[in-house]
Amino acid sequence: MSDEVSVEEVADAMYKQIADAQGLKKLKPGDVTKMMRELYGDRVDKKLCKLAIRILIESERCVYTYFGGSYIELPPKEGEEK
Amino acid sequence: MAELPATPLLDDLEKGPWPSFVTEIKNAALHKDSCKDLLGQLERSYREKIGHWKHGGIVGVLGYGGGVIGRYSDLPKEFPGIAHFHTLRINQPSGWFYTSKALRDICDLWEEHGSGLTNMHGSTGDIILLGTTTDELEPTFKALTDVGFDIGGSGSDVRTPSCCVGPARCEWACYDTLKVCYQLTMDYQDEIHRPMFPYKFKFKMSGCPNDCVASIARSDMSIIGTWRDDIQQDDAAVKEYADKGLNIQRDVVGNCPGQCMEWDGEKLTIDNDLCRRCMHCINAMPKALAPGKDRGATILLGSKAPIVEGALLSSVLIPFLKIDNEEDFKDLQALVEEIWEVWGEEGKNRERVGEFIQRVGMANFLEAIGLEPVAEMVAHPRENPYVFYNQGDDEEEDK
Numbered sequence: 446m447s448d449e450v451s452v453e454e455v456a457d458a459m460y461k462q463i464a465d466a467q468g469l470k471k472l473k474p475g476d477v478t479k480m481m482r483e484l485y486g487d488r489v490d491k492k493l494c495k496l497a498i499r500i501l502i503e504s505e506r507c508v509y510t511y512f513g514g515s516y517i518e519l520p521p522k523e524g525e526e527k
Numbered sequence: 528m529a530e531l532p533a534t535p536l537l538d539d540l541e542k543g544p545w546p547s548f549v550t551e552i553k554n555a556a557l558h559k560d561s562c563k564d565l566l567g568q569l570e571r572s573y574r575e576k577i578g579h580w581k582h583g584g585i586v587g588v589l590g591y592g593g594g595v596i597g598r599y600s601d602l603p604k605e606f607p608g609i610a611h612f613h614t615l616r617i618n619q620p621s622g623w624f625y626t627s628k629a630l631r632d633i634c635d636l637w638e639e640h641g642s643g644l645t646n647m648h649g650s651t652g653d654i655i656l657l658g659t660t661t662d663e664l665e666p667t668f669k670a671l672t673d674v675g676f677d678i679g680g681s682g683s684d685v686r687t688p689s690c691c692v693g694p695a696r697c698e699w700a701c702y703d704t705l706k707v708c709y710q711l712t713m714d715y716q717d718e719i720h721r722p723m724f725p726y727k728f729k730f731k732m733s734g735c736p737n738d739c740v741a742s743i744a745r746s747d748m749s750i751i752g753t754w755r756d757d758i759q760q761d762d763a764a765v766k767e768y769a770d771k772g773l774n775i776q777r778d779v780v781g782n783c784p785g786q787c788m789e790w791d792g793e794k795l796t797i798d799n800d801l802c803r804r805c806m807h808c809i810n811a812m813p814k815a816l817a818p819g820k821d822r823g824a825t826i827l828l829g830s831k832a833p834i835v836e837g838a839l840l841s842s843v844l845i846p847f848l849k850i851d852n853e854e855d856f857k858d859l860q861a862l863v864e865e866i867w868e869v870w871g872e873e874g875k876n877r878e879r880v881g882e883f884i885q886r887v888g889m890a891n892f893l894e895a896i897g898l899e900p901v902a903e904m905v906a907h908p909r910e911n912p913y914v915f916y917n918q919g920d921d922e923e924e925d926k
């Protein structure tokens with residue numbers, strides 16, 4: 446199917462949303478999943494979004510954080526106090 | 528020998544015949560500076576009546592979003608040994624069965640990589656390893672996996688499932704709690720290690736209504752063993768209890784919440800249809816009474832401790848479910864995943880599933896997960912908030 450979305454493309458789109466929100470709003474994994482569904486509609490499902498999140502975390506482009514609940518953020522910059 | 532700080536307030540907690548965590552920290556402080564600073568900060572907290580920990584932030588092991596709780600002293604200059612003092616939650620074995628070698632392995636690796644202080648076990652059920660630095664997290668994780676352990680859950684994920692000892696040691700177990708606990712843990716590895724929910728989700732399994740792991744108060748999904756036939760009764764053993772001085776009328780029949788027992792001085796009669804499966808009579812006369820033979824579990828949903836909102840107890844979702852084989856287990860998982868789907872989609876940030884149900888209403892929730900309301904779904908005795916009558920139903924019936 447020509448309009449299939451690859452997991453890498455979803456991961457990149459997620460990364461962009463997380464980077465844009467950094468410092469403004471903390472996003473939960475559920476929030477970025479919803480954003481992807483808004484962006485790609487039926488072409489993505491939860492399973493694909495879960496895989497994309499896994500790619501972002503395991504490649505260390507993003508990290509999980511905990512501030513009362515769990516969020517996905519960009520890793521802190523060198524020397525940044527958290 | 529390392530000099531310990533003066534701790535007059537903590538010293539009070541060493542008095543009396545019982546074990547003291549202060550004594551244990553003092554022992555550890557003889558060879559760990561972090562424990563010396565821990566004593567110093569704790570004494571100060573007791574004196575000032577102020578906690579000096581900050582928690583949360585960005586700590587973990589690669590790939591996992593749970594299981595490591597970042598902990599920092601807010602007095603790092605005075606207590607540098609605990610500037611970072613992170614906690615690790617380690618997935619305990621089902622029913623907390625260990626070999627002495629496994630315990631030694633954990634203690635040895637924790638002496639090497641952390642403070643050496645443990646909490647066996649935390650209220651979540653996990654093995655708690657208290658106090659290490661960020662640099663030591665990955666080496667600790669490696670050492671743990673080398674001896675067959677894994678990190679458990681924390682944050683907005685499935686928390687490490689826990690269960691009572693069940694059929695391994697207890698004749699009252701109505702299903703195999705250990706097996707269900709193990710299977711849920713293995714099947715939901717992704718959900719345990721990668722937070723994906725609005726908030727935490729806990730499973731606790733008790734083999735019978737004695738509920739030794741307090742699942743009804745402490746887990747989002749409480750799986751409590753029960754039976755649906757008659758209590759097994761040995762009349763001769765009942766009589767023996769009476770002959771040995773048990774006041775059956777006062778202490779057993781008189782405390783039966785179902786008011787469904789009669790004792791004529793010779794014979795105990797139970798009206799099993801009215802029995803509430805509370806276990807009281809069985810606990811009082813274990814040699815004479817036992818749960819029935821047609822055993823399974825009640826699935827309850829929604830309990831939580833008071834954090835964001837007040838405390839809730841779980842209430843009945845499925846009155847009786849067999850969990851004996853693979854097929855039964857699939858039914859349970861299908862229900863769980865349906866609940867996650869609805870709550871994951873509609874739940875607010877930091878809203879537990881019990882609070883979510885309160886917000887949207889049980890009737891709507893049941894409809895969303897595709898479950899028919901049944902009479903046993905009671906939140907409190909003699910109250911049934913989940914069965915609704917549509918206007919006109921009565922007229923239909925009157926026809």
Ligand code: SF4
Pocket residue numbers: 691692693694697698699700701733734735736737738739740
């Ligand atoms: S909950 Fe019931 S089955 Fe489990 S250990 Fe306690 S008494 Fe035994």
Ligand code: SF4
Pocket residue numbers: 782783784785786787788797801802803804805806807808809
């Ligand atoms: S289990 Fe509880 S309700 Fe049932 S007969 Fe015994 S005491 Fe009564």
